[in-house]
Amino acid sequence: MSMFCYQCQEAAKNTGCDMMAGVCGKTSEVSNLQDLLIYTLKGVAFVNQEARKAGINEKNTDRLIMDGLFTTITNANFSDESVIERIEKALQERAKIKAALVDKGVMLGSDLPDYATWTAVRDEFINKSEEGQVGILSTENEDVRSLRSLVLFGLKGMAAYAKHAFQLNYQKDEISAFIEKALVATEDDSLGADELVSLVMETGKYGVDVMALLDEANTTKYGHPEMTEVKIDTRNNPAILVSGHDLKDFEELLEQTAGTGVDVYTHSEMLPANYYPAFKKYEHFYGNYGNAWWKQKEEFESFNGPVLFTTNCIVPPRASYKDRVYTTGSTAYPGFTHIPDRQDGGKKDFSEIIEHAKKLPAPTAIEEGTIVGGFAHNQVTQLADKVVDAVKSGAIKKFFVMAGCDGRMKSRDYYSEFAKGLPQDTVILTAGCAKYRYNKLPLGDIGGIPRVLDAGQCNDSYSLAVVAMKLKEIFDLNDINDLPIEYNIAWYEQKAVIVLLALLYLGVKDIKLGPTLPAFLSPNVANVLVEKFGISGITDVEQDMDVYMAK
Known part of the structure; x- marks a missing residue:
């Protein structure tokens, strides 16, 4: 049994994990079952689109789709039994929705796609998961596959954030409806590259919406993060x-x-x-x-x-x-x-x-001291006058958004060295675990403003966008790209993908992405991102620093 997975930054040879286990450690069986879970969720989404039209959508359906997508994110679920249980629940939910539609007098017809009709007992799931029509490689055209993957992986990140908000009783039907629409679209052979590029951008739009929703949920429930x-x-x-x-x-x-x-x-x-x-x-x-x-x-x-x-x-x-x-x-x-x-x-x-x-001993200390964080948009807004004065006086020349993920590749030392090499009149804006590459470095402050401003988790990259939009307003600029802000983003898994798509939707250009460009970007799709948005990969610290500081 083999697998194919290229959704994370550690994809083998930057092509894809296609052996008995992934670099992350998941087995080929779990990987293939996760593909089958996604396939089944597309069927749930397909029939639930009709249920929405008939006014019978249930919150449990939204929750099931969010949870199922979240389950397939890199490093989340390594249990075949856990994934099998979710496939069974998805099949049951699909059948339940169909029955509810029949009760409403809605007939779906006899020509439904396989993902909306297939059924089996659990002992047959493995065989089904190994069919060529279930996984990523079922799409033969490389560019279409790339764009479908970009949408799907963005949806996985979006579903993770949506589920966190859902836990706090915050939900928007339009977000759930879009997730369903986009899942079905990744199986629609009538959609060409242009339509899929538009869907990618729409995914970014809903990425902004879901991060704003989660920000509202977290801050309403727990207060605004503070320094x-x-x-x-x-x-x-x-x-x-x-x-x-x-x-x-x-x-x-x-x-x-x-x-x-x-x-x-x-x-x-x-x-x-x-x-x-x-x-x-x-x-x-x-x-x-x-x-x-x-x-x-x-x-x-x-x-x-x-x-x-x-x-x-x-x-x-x-x-x-x-x-x-x-x-x-x-x-x-x-x-x-x-x-x-x-x-x-x-x-x-x-x-x-x-x-x-x-019954267990206390932790053994591995560090000492403190680190400073809590610079989400509300806290930074409170410092706005101080920040603006520092920019106007020249004390702060540039901000560098260094958000995203950390990882174990040696090449990620680049981000620590980049932070160390930044001029003293620059400030790092960060969110996500990428911050661990530099949040404990003695980088000092500028007039009391720490040179590393940590907004929080990866979803709090939304805060960095809010800060940028606020600065654009304060400085009366027409384009967010006219701000003295540069973007050097590290990625690892699918929540970073939705953050990237959200930034693209907001119009941010010239983002550097590393330590490698995603394996799921075909050469043609990568070229579109380069030409339209100026996305590029990192090179080395000195060369990239020269490019940034020359602007």
Whole structure:
């Protein structure tokens, strides 16, 4: 059995993983089942489009599609059983929608596409997943395949953000309807390159919308992030380390650990939880432990306590700590304990991981001191006068947006060296785990403004767009590209893809993307992005710095 997957930056030989396992560690069986899950979700989307017309769309359908797409994001779910269960649920949901349509007198006809009609028992899923019509390679035309992939991977990132907002009871039907429309469009052979390019841009538009929705959900529920010094050392209490992105899960864990003697630390993309006012009231919420996701093998070892993954970024574990890693939500890994989803109106039960923590030693310190973050759009707006004065006086010459993902490739040292090499009159705007390449460097400040302004998680790249639009307004400019802002984005997985598409929709040009351009961009599609938007790959620090500073 083999696979084909080229959705992340680590695609083998920058072409695609096509052996028995991916670079990320997922098996070919899981990869093929994930392809089948996507295929099945397209069928759910197809029939639910008719259900929407008949006025019978249900929130559970929207949730199922969001969760299914999220499940297939890189490093989220490595469990064949977990994916199989989702395929079964998708088939059941599709049948339920069809029955509801019949009750409404709506007949779908007999010429439906295979993805809207196929059915099987679970023992037959593997054979179905290996059929040529299910995976990415079922599209023969390279450019059409590339554009369909760009849309699909953007939808995966969009669904992740939509699900986080959904957890907080924030949803927009038009976002869910677009996800369904775009899923079906990736199977529509009548759409040529021009129509698919338009769909790519529309995906970027809804990427902006979903990030704005999640920003509204998070800030309404937890307050606006504020400038915060985050402790990165440890104290002598048993503890739980929380990784991933889901703030609702984090909130409920904090509530349930209060008064138990168990501390809570953030890890990787959960670091920005430290910036929200609502979480600061918990005395047992101590700080952040460790760095970006790819260093987890060493850091989970020394943390000593249990680890909770609320979303993606799992690395296949060492045996020495495998028995103290827990998953929840869309994530799963063979051998990890999975904490079930909350029932409607209820909360997740974290008692098992809390009791586990009580029996384990306190974390071993690996760092000391603090790091500063919390510069989402509201906080930066409060500093606007100071920032504008610094720009007008020449104290700040340029801003560099260095958002996105971190990863384990040696070539990503480029981003640390680039940050070190920036002139002292420049400021880095960042979001996502890319920040771990430079957020602990002694880069100083400019008149009290830190030279690294961390907005938060990858979805908080929206904040960076808001800041740019605000500066455009303040300086009375007609074009966002006239601002003294340069874009040097690192990517790894599909949430970075939707951030990129959102920036393109907003009209941002001349973005450098690295450490490699996506394998799913065919030469012709890459040329379109170069010609229309000025996208280019990184080269070396000195050469790229010269290009940026010459502007």
